[in-house]
Amino acid sequence: MEDKYTITASDTAHHKGYEKIAKDLGGTWDGEELLINNSWCDIRTNSICFLEDMYVDIFSMYAKKPIVVKYVPDEEKHYIIVRIGFTGSFYSKEETKSFDSFGIFIYNSSQPFEIEFPVNAQCQWITLRFSIDLFNSFNTPNPNYKLKTLFDDRSPWFQYFSLDVEIESYVKTLIANLDKVKRRHITFFSKSADIMGAIIEKMEQQSSKAKTNIHPDDLKAMVQLKDTYLSDFSEQPNLTELSEEYGMSVSKLNRIFKSIFDQPVLQFYNQQKVEEAHRQITYSDKSLTEIAFDLNFSHIAHMSKVFKKHYGHAPSELRDKNKQIYA
DSSP, rough: OOOOEEEEGGGHHHHHHHHHHHHTTTTTESSSSSEEEEESSEEEEEEEETTTEEEEEEEEESSOOOOOEOOOOSSSOOOEEEEEEEEOOOOOTTTTOSSOOEEEEEEETTTTTEEEETTTTTEEEEEEEEEEHHHHHHHHHHOOOHHHHHHOOOOOEEEOOOOOOOHHHHHHHHHHTTTTTHHHHHHHHHHHHHHHHHHHHHHHOOOOEEOOOOOOHHHHHHHHHIIIIISSSSOOHHHHHHHHTTTOOOHHHHHHHHHHHHOOOHHHHHHHHHHHHHHHHHHHHOOOHHHHHTTOSSSSHHHHHHHHHSSSSSSSHHHHHHHHHHO
């Protein structure tokens, strides 16, 4: 088995973790930027602290051996973590990706959480981390909305949303301003506020409940399954092979996966696939036929039928709309 580098993270001493990583891996940490480029990994992290209790991070990593991040519960303060996976952008036909961590993962600091990142794959994500006290200071007295109720729950919980175009556009703006030093701080803060506003609306619109009492091993396994095995749209996942990979029956695999992501494996995969079609139609210059072929739809009419059922309009309408916007 390959050696693994394990990072133990604490929400109450967030930047201390970057100091240790820099020391362990021969990199540098200057209080806002972590840079590592050694024989087996290339890591860049930009992390800005606002108001003492809010951290906005952009993390980019390529590693030749597994890296595991363990978030250890901390009773000192109650933190909320919003992790948005973001790997790859579709601006031209040549740009591709082999790993897909798209999605919005929200959990609190009471939830044990472990992520193992894949080997030889470019990974990128942003993280918003803030104390519940700071979050409440921005609210009117006694606000009544679902996300506030969830955030006030100090027992372990986990919530997942798919990454929609609106929130993805805010993430793109954050990343686009990463190297613009004069505007970076204000962009990190303002776009983080936009993201949280969009998540509040998303929570109100969707009826799914936050997941509680999740065993950390199950959470780790199902997130890994989602990120690693359900991101290759050129071939439909084989449930028998996946059940053998995770050492459980197909029914148990579907049951545990559904308990976290609200859908059984293949239903979730098919939804991700049509959302990927939407993403590529929006951001790439590939033809609809090429997109249908790359995503393994049987033909373009099949993609159009599935797309229209999910979004209420045909993919050609979305493409025409985007042409008018960017003309």
